[in-house]
Amino acid sequence: MVIEIQNSKFKIKNEKEEKIEKDIRISIRDLNIWYANTRAVKDVSLDIEKNKVTAIIGPSGCGKSTLIRAVNRMNDIIPGVKVKGEILLDGENIYDEDVDVVTIRRMVGMVFQRSNPFPKSIFENVAYGLKINGFLRKKEIAERIEQSLKDAALWDEVKDRLGDSALDLSGGQQQRLCIARALAVEPEVVLFDEPCSALDPVATARIEELIQELKEKYTIVIVTHNMQQAARISDFCAFLMLGELIEFDKTDKIFTTPSKKVTEDYITGRFG
Amino acid sequence: MDIRKTKEFIGFGVLKLAAVIVLLALFTILYFVAVRGIKVINWEFLTQMPRSGMTAGGILPAILGTFYLTICAICFALPLGVAAAIYLTEYAKQGRLVRIIRIGINNLAGVPSVVFGLFGLAVFVKFCGFGISILSGGLTLGILILPTIIRASEEALMVVPRSFREASLALGATKWQTISKVVLPNAVSGMLTGSILGIGRAAGETAPILFTAVTFYSVRLPRSVFSEVQALPYHIYALMTEGTHPEAQIPIAYGAALVLVSLVLGIDLIAIIIRNRFRRRKKW
Numbered sequence: 413m414v415i416e417i418q419n420s421k422f423k424i425k426n427e428k429e430e431k432i433e434k435d436i437r438i439s440i441r442d443l444n445i446w447y448a449n450t451r452a453v454k455d456v457s458l459d460i461e462k463n464k465v466t467a468i469i470g471p472s473g474c475g476k477s478t479l480i481r482a483v484n485r486m487n488d489i490i491p492g493v494k495v496k497g498e499i500l501l502d503g504e505n506i507y508d509e510d511v512d513v514v515t516i517r518r519m520v521g522m523v524f525q526r527s528n529p530f531p532k533s534i535f536e537n538v539a540y541g542l543k544i545n546g547f548l549r550k551k552e553i554a555e556r557i558e559q560s561l562k563d564a565a566l567w568d569e570v571k572d573r574l575g576d577s578a579l580d581l582s583g584g585q586q587q588r589l590c591i592a593r594a595l596a597v598e599p600e601v602v603l604f605d606e607p608c609s610a611l612d613p614v615a616t617a618r619i620e621e622l623i624q625e626l627k628e629k630y631t632i633v634i635v636t637h638n639m640q641q642a643a644r645i646s647d648f649c650a651f652l653m654l655g656e657l658i659e660f661d662k663t664d665k666i667f668t669t670p671s672k673k674v675t676e677d678y679i680t681g682r683f684g
Numbered sequence: 685m686d687i688r689k690t691k692e693f694i695g696f697g698v699l700k701l702a703a704v705i706v707l708l709a710l711f712t713i714l715y716f717v718a719v720r721g722i723k724v725i726n727w728e729f730l731t732q733m734p735r736s737g738m739t740a741g742g743i744l745p746a747i748l749g750t751f752y753l754t755i756c757a758i759c760f761a762l763p764l765g766v767a768a769a770i771y772l773t774e775y776a777k778q779g780r781l782v783r784i785i786r787i788g789i790n791n792l793a794g795v796p797s798v799v800f801g802l803f804g805l806a807v808f809v810k811f812c813g814f815g816i817s818i819l820s821g822g823l824t825l826g827i828l829i830l831p832t833i834i835r836a837s838e839e840a841l842m843v844v845p846r847s848f849r850e851a852s853l854a855l856g857a858t859k860w861q862t863i864s865k866v867v868l869p870n871a872v873s874g875m876l877t878g879s880i881l882g883i884g885r886a887a888g889e890t891a892p893i894l895f896t897a898v899t900f901y902s903v904r905l906p907r908s909v910f911s912e913v914q915a916l917p918y919h920i921y922a923l924m925t926e927g928t929h930p931e932a933q934i935p936i937a938y939g940a941a942l943v944l945v946s947l948v949l950g951i952d953l954i955a956i957i958i959r960n961r962f963r964r965r966k967k968w
Contacts, residue, residue, distance in 0.1 A: 486850065486853070489849070514857070517853060517854055517855065517856045518855070518856030519856075521854065521855070522850075522854040524847065524850060524854075526847065528847035528848065528850065529851075530848060530851065530852075540855065540865070541856065541857075544852075544856065544858075544865065545856055590851070593851070593855065594854070597855055
């Protein structure tokens with residue numbers, strides 16, 4: 413019920429916005445990505461709106477992880493990956509030669525499939541991003557850590573044991589810690605690469621709720637293999653298959669009246 | 685009895701026997717050295733200069749010499765080896781050049797130690813003009829243990845999960861920040877363990893220091909890195925092959941051997957303790 417109401421609210425809002433002008437944060441233009449000789453992403457173009465949740469769905473191996481990792485250039489660290497095309501972040505192509513990849517990654521944060529806290533204390537985990545980005549004043553760091561942990565809905569659970577090892581947290585808490593760590597450096601965009609695939613339903617629900625709250629401040633892109641999840645939390649949805657963008661539209665449109673037969677087959681569970 | 689069980693019984697028996705033989709060899713050596721060496725060991729033996737043409741007195745200069753040589757070897761080989769390992773695993777593009785370097789390093793490990801001695805003589809003693817000295821011997825030993833340190837460090841770096849690196853890079857860390865703040869702290873235990881084992885080997889080698897650092901007898905303790913030194917392995921060798929009083933020299937040689945073996949085992953023990961301590965801390 414709640415979800416339906418929310419969706420209808422967005423619909424009204426979106427229609428309004430379309431009349432004015434879409435507020436686009438990321439614009440992917442004719443993107444192609446190769447692993448050695450296999451083309452994992454084929455001529456994908458799509459626009460990601462500011463302060464919205466955009467979900468990328470599709471069957472395993474469709475290139476959705478590759479696509480999302482292109483947005484903060486994480487594919488750069490995999491040997492043999494070749495990228496052609498453009499990704500404009502606030503109008504600037506992040507694949508331009510004179511762009512500093514470190515700056516891009518600070519602006520575009522990422523939360524990974526499996527939670528990957530450092531084997532350090534909870535405090536140090538969140539402080540890491542601040543320290544490497546030149547924050548040195550203790551008071552400022554402490555304030556930012558508190559804010560990030562609050563934003564990640566973890567503060568109340570850990571405020572009395574910030575010095576404990578992050579590895580002592582539960583799986584869901586670890587993932588929220590990773591979210592807090594990503595938020596601490598104040599990115600504009602947060603990418604989630606199947607953030608709930610290793611979590612139980614309760615922890616998943618908390619993360620989903622959190623993503624809903626985070627879009628107030630951030631632009632969010634999420635890869636998921638869980639269609640219900642995409643339907644629950646996203647405003648826009650991109651359906652990818654074999655590296656091609658089959659359909660991209662508002663989420664309620666994709667899940668009620670998709671324009672392509674394949675999309676309908678996939679979301680109704682006929683394959684995938 | 686079931687034929688499969690018989691086969692299993694024989695198989696396990698053979699494997700167990702192999703393990704027992706290995707242990708037996710180690711303990712025989714230890715026992716042999718201990719029984720013969722323990723008689724001469726006392727406080728004086730460890731802290732006095734040799735007297736009466738090496739037939740009496742202690743072995744302090746040889747103990748100190750081995751200590752200095754080993755320290756010198758570590759100071760040279762550890763930073764160099766770790767740096768090389770970081771370059772090879774983290775920075776270098778994995779291609780033909782890196783493959784050739786790796787093959788080179790592995791071959792370096794296979795070079796007979798006496799060849800290192802000759803190399804040290806030609807390069808450090810003569811060409812660099814360090815003379816027969818702690819410096820020349822330490823550098824030669826350093827090169828000898830370099831492959832061990834590089835390989836141990838490379839393995840330690842490679843087991844640090846990629847997810848740590850990704851997490852760091854995704855926060856806007858540079859590659860160097862990622863390596864120095866995330867990868868290295870998590871690899872340090874593995875690096876240390878491997879390196880300490882290499883150090884144990886350096887302490888026990890004779891051939892590399894034969895032409896580069898040691899002397900049979902020195903009146904004074906070494907005063908700088910350019911002094912020649914006595915060293916335990918060579919001291920044993922010299923006592924057994926030179927001099928005219930074997931009945932007085934042989935017990936001293938066994939005493940020195942016991943000290944050397946204890947030293948090497950002690951170093952290995954430290955490696956094990958460090959490894960266990962770090963292992964308890966890491967959970968990934």
